[in-house]
Amino acid sequence: MAHAAVVSLIHTLEQTLQHPNLHLNPFKQQEIDCLFKKLNSLLDFLEEYSQNSSEHVLSVEIKIRDAAYCAEDVIESHICNTVLSQSGSYGQESSSQHPLPVLPISDSDPHTDFQKIIKEFDSIMEEVVKVADLQKKITEIDTLVEDSSKITEAIGQSGHFLPSRPEPSGQSNTVGFEEDLKQVRDRLCNGSSGLQIIPIVGMGGIGKTTLARNVYDDSYVAYHFHIRAWVTLSPRYHRRELFLSLLDHLVLLTAEIRKESDEKLADRLYKNLKGKRYLIVIDDIWSITAWDSMKFLFPNDNNGSRIIVTTRITDVAGHASLSTNHHQMCFLNEEQSWNLFREKLFGQEKCPHELEDIGRTIAKNCHGLPLSIVLITGLLSNVGKARDEWEHVAKNLSSLIAEKDGQCSEILNLSFKHLPTHLKACFLYMGVFPENYEIPVSRLIKLWVAEGFLKPKKPKNLDKVAEECLMELISRNLILVRRKGSDGKIKSCGIHNLLRELCMRIAHKENFFCVKSKYPHFVPEEATFMRRLSIHDDASYSPSEEDVTVQSMSRVRSFIYTGWDETQLHSYYYFGCLLLRVLDMVGLELTKFPDEILQLVNLRYIAITCLCKIPPAITLLRNLQTLIVEDPCGIAIELPDEIFNMPQLRHIKISLASLPPVFSIPFPDSDKHFVLENLETLSMVQDLGMTKHVLEKMPNVKKMGIHYNTILWHVYDVHLQKLETLKIVFDSPTNSTFLRSITSAPRLKKITLERGRIGWEDMTIFGSLPNLEALKLHEFAFIGQVWVPIDGEFPKLKFLHIWETDLEHWRADKTHFPSLEHLILWKCSKLVEIPTCIGEIDTLEIIEIDYSSFSVVKSAKDILNDQQNQGNEGLQVIFRPTKARITPLKFGVIQSLILYFFMLLKPLDASGLTLMNLPTVVAR
Known part of the structure; x- marks a missing residue:
């Protein structure tokens, strides 16, 4: 995670320079510029060697990551000190029963600390140069070895041997794949006479290779084609190995053939395929470049030849088969999962009656992934048929598979290992959410942006960069699409539980984040809190003194809380996370806006649920980008006019917001408030007047939600040039004059x-x-x-x-x-x-x-x-x-309890409606 750490540090430095109150920056311009230059050089190194797994590269990556984390701690701590001391908030007591946290560093000189940071990176830069030189020499040696292999036998004196040919022998289990087998076989043996490429696409472990092998070995398919050949690629395959592996199916590989140049081998392969109806299976292809380097090998003689390509990456499939559709592998349904589970574990025998219900639960919890089912049946065959053992497996399914099966880890790890470096942090972040969690895409994108690990791509803003990263991960079948909206865009997504388990394990190893829940994923002595902390909603989990310490919490940057018990939250408040960037605890209902939040001056993202008005002191949160406040009772939340003193704001999303008078009265002093140039989302706002001076304060808003209790007759014909999405809720009829002004945005x-x-x-x-x-x-x-x-x-x-x-x-x-x-x-x-x-x-x-x-x-x-x-x-x-x-009730928790109390006094009304059959009226 060195790349993400360096990008995050660069964002921190940029925000320090961009803030309009330069007196709050305790560092010198030349110091920051010097560090910028070094960090950009390190990024170049990390991107160039992102796929290199040598010991030297991994060692220097760890040093870069740790140095970036340490530098960020020092810089943001000094900024926090400066902001709080100048605002008069430092050292104040909170109005809550929990004292405010203590800053994590001593009052050392900022310039001295910054010079230490530069010195540390100077040392790392020297090591990076040595490692880069070493890797270049290794590459040169590899090239010489590869060239020498061209004039020696593949097996013999050189020690260089041909990779084993994984040609299928016998059919694999086809439970759940019957329809897939039929469809692919039909495409192979029927249809156009021209050469067709048939990609089989899906996540690792979903059965792509199993399907291809069953089709390859099908007796009718074997009869239909003159020649069949199978080759399995590694992500770092060599073209020469590919040529020899395919030729091994077609001719007898003599010593003379093995000595031939790459060009002659390619020509020999082409000529042996020419004029024949062939079937080639290229298993596990990882890149468009790999396909482009081999597609010239296969002649098109309009005789019905076919190529099957299996891949985890949809974009590769689309590139390889421009004129045909790919075959998307789907997860098994519940009945298919149970059939595969039963057959693998019991064969032709019946499942014992007392185990069938828990067995079906285990099969269902594999979420349709054949790899999970096959591996868990192997595990169960070793634990016997005791029901308590099976129940333990059902509760800890994903972690048990990941812990006890190296094959599973190897298969899934490949997907992570060969991700581009800019996608690795985005993928790992999926592990902060609970199992089977449906993640709103708008929330995920805002979190990614706030975390700071997205590298900008000008002229695109970071939201667009995040959307592109999401689509890349979906294309790689690592993130699943759950729902789409009316505009065709993805509304929510998710991740398979096995991949989520992989995310948590790698993230823990990389100090990227830690998850706390009822079921611990790591032994207690390893479960120190890291840069990001996610608390899940297990009711029985409560943090202990061993869990929570000042040292463990002082470096936490993100706190994502999906629990419901406020007592748990206070335990974390006490130890404090003053360097927080992300605070997401929307699942917990608070009675007021917590004072503690106002001390977290580095916050970029807030998502809470509370009955409150937002205090004017929110302006202390100088870097805030996203403000999400939900009110369960539908009461308007009052925003202060100081909100216009926060130019970094990008998204204001309130269940129902009451705006200050500043929205309806022109500013007497034009310099009193900033124009929110970055604001893109404003929703839901009560009685927003579409007047000229209001719209001038948010010229780039793209998404707006308005709730009208009154009709505003006097409006200006002002165009919102960037507005794309508009929601309006009326409490009374409106008129066309008003609508003409609202809908004059050309991009809606x-x-x-x-x-x-x-x-x-x-x-x-x-x-x-x-x-x-x-x-x-x-x-x-x-x-x-x-x-x-x-x-x-x-x-x-x-x-x-x-x-x-x-x-x-x-x-x-x-x-x-x-x-x-x-x-x-x-x-x-x-x-x-x-x-x-x-x-x-x-x-x-x-x-x-x-x-x-x-x-x-x-x-x-x-x-x-x-x-x-x-x-x-x-x-x-x-x-x-x-x-x-269904709409939320318009009264609070106390009123709800009073209503319920009166209902208890009279449980049966004249119509015979009882409490047992009352309809649910609250949507949560």
């Missing part, structure tokens, strides 16, 4: 409206937006009996969701929505039908409806039948139960 792609009670004739306001792709209309957002769209509107609209309306007649045809892909109609009880012509839209893929209108159901079925009769098999019609829209 997604709009959500609730309870506006707007007439359908005003829909033309939205239809005229040139880039609108998604439109959600909830709870009588529009009202009226008839909607007649106008030609030329909604040119790019892909997603339309209408949830609850009194609309009766929708007079539309396919020209009104030329790009529509997904239509959802819920609680449209008065709607007579879906326009028949909607089914004729070429891009339409899904119509989703409930049963609130049987005539709409009938029209949807008619549209589907009509399209199927015309040969359109791509359209889906999905029928769902009628949904009730």
